[in-house]
Amino acid sequence: MGLGPSGGGSSSGSSDSNDDDDGRTDGDITEYGDSGGSKEDEDDSGGGAAAVAGATGAAASSAGGGAAGAAGVGGAGAAGGSGGSGSGSSGSENGEDEEAEDEKEGDDSESDDTECEEPEDGESEETEGDSDSDSFEDQENDQENDEEYDEDEEDTEEDEEEDEKEKEASIVVHTDPWDNTGWGMEPVLKHLQYTFGDRLEISYELAPVRTFDDPLHQAEKWRENAETHRIPTNEDVWKEEPPTSTKLSSRAFNAAKKQDEQLARNYLRRLRLAAQVKGRNIENRELLLDLAADVGLNKRRLAEDWDAVTLERTPEATEMPVMKVEIDNIPRTWKGRVEYERALAAFLGHTMEPEPVLQPLTKFVEEHGPVATEEVMEVFDLSRETATKKLRSSAEIRAVEFNCGTFWETV
Template structure:
């Protein structure tokens, strides 16, 4: 770790050889720096899939710089999700604490001063006396324990690494093998197996391999290394995520980003001891703002607060509420960094967020999302099993609709049908079964990945009367009065300018034409509480209109005979407890609607 000088810790804390602020690492090191961990049976471990961007941190569960960089890594993880891979490799701070102190010319007192100075730099609090209190003699056993954990499950190993840092650096837990085994069990690992593996030659060699890689590259505990676009680049002595996001965005242009919005959800998902600074870094807000929000959530009994070494740490409490007070939602949800004041400004931002999310749904349908997906969703919302059996699995797997609009019985033989937001093609192919060979079906979508998938599915079953257009609901590329039925499923809530969308739908329908749709509506105004947040729009929550206003918008566009055919507690099938709560809070549900354009109506 950074070496303190005799006269001033602050001026010499980086005297350890470090990389300059941004340095390209020699390409020949890439093989030794980045490898996919392998289980003993030769199968790639869970969580080790290859990704376009990797971030490597040479770390140690006892190293305060590793704790200081944790908020940065958590921000990158929250923004890029599983599109990046974060890898910890063990550098090993010291094999013997006495020899280490002698080498750096420090004693117990000056080491505490050194750590205090470092906390001022990283702003992530810990107990500055943890080395003395814990009685640790060597950090190597903890490093080897992490390598042993990787043999079992890489994602659990990362949880284990965090638990070790919390135990040793925050709680000043004893630095014993018994504590390592206890923390392994707490992290969901097989603690008995870890105790055996801890002494194995395989684990010792893996640890030594990490240490040699760290020495070869000249990287230290204060640095992160980014591998993207076939090149390696590092930054050291930086404890904010911005420079690393800049590297990733430059090296992997177009990599989708998800802006974190919900503090409570963040803490619930991780079960960690979290500092105000970590929340501030992840959500890009000030430390005092983060602390105020955490304190308010604690007051609402949604978080538990602990204090160690005069610093505050928070964890999620067990939440049994079905829905949250609106004021709590307001506190937990952080406004977007780039504040959006109008729907006009929101449209291009929402479009990008929607395309990012649904491109992922198209390409990774087996990933877990906050909404029901695929065959499970189709069955839940009411599609008949016999009809689904006639459609290709590759269409069904990316279905993200919110209802069964065909329950309106609006589509019949010979009809021309327009599906707005056709996605992977489930509803256009389903409609083709209803219209028969004399009818035709037109899909409209704005996400290239979904369009590509839908066209492949159409070709797969040889549907001659189905085609897909690229476009959006506010500018439908069809002539006036050209379709008999317009259908849509869970899409119009994503459109910022809903009046324009319904006017366009009305325009392209023939006189006497029918509208059928399923969509999300709410009873409380999400925007009034959470602001115009593009990420919430993409999640089918932020853009949902109040039900009465939604229905009035349809009528104002010229539609008549408007009826709600079906209601569904759509988000009850979400795997996210946080999503269930927030949608209950706003009274979100899906409705199936039918309406028509009067026979004598003008365009």
């Protein structure tokens, strides 16, 4: 579903070059590396619109359908040959060897009257028969072993193919708790995850530490971003208790990743809710430890891992978020905000087939809550009126009001 018209970035001067890019509301999808042609450019541009037109509705979670691209593979074989060898013999220069041979044959003929043991009747035949039988059985055993080996090879190949199908693409999101464009991308990333299921792996990595020198400028950018991504945002923190950098929250998130990847992901969302929805300055060690305990992280271990975290810093401007995407082993980079339809077109331009995860609304809210109405609208492809009606009609879901908007959580 579309998320409305794009908002413009702020033009006011600020020494915070790192977060100026946070104001971009519809970042370009750019690629890096040599992909071997212009096909990838077509995937992410106008050509992708045609794929979206036929697949966007079917790929939504509420529909359970999908569309797919296809690709062919080829192979080559080789054959080898073998050669033989021969041997020769030479005779004597005179006839002495021939005479000696004749004499030997004569001696042998004179001893014909001596008794010799002959095999009993049938003995040689039985022995020969046994030999043939053993040889035949060995051939059968070899054949069975070959068949079993071939079956094992086939099973291994099938397992490898199945593993490849399970994870055909990945998105690594480089972000931090104060990334407002990244906050607005959460519904889109959830929608992609529910569209492709286990075939798509989404993970989060910390972006370099940023500093903030102009709080009022940050407040203005957050307000502009919210007009585009529509996710409730509270910019009051920049007016009342502005942070000076992302140092402490970044350290806390990286320490959380040492414990558990999924809990760290839940922790990142909790930090964003505290900073960008409730308007709190989370750059406080004790507050960060308390919020970690809220999502199930071990507070004491987080404190122990705190000082062991190494943080990256960069003086260069960083557009947030930066997403390293890989589809069918072809890497690319997405920067800033990317609409669901454009991302979907990139996936459908390859061999990715939608495998929608039909998750009940209550389970979705329980897993990610509190969630904004806009997140339900995006993931389930619903209008605001329909989404609100479904949320309010559930006895297991209740509304949670914040200064910037309405969220939902399970009772």
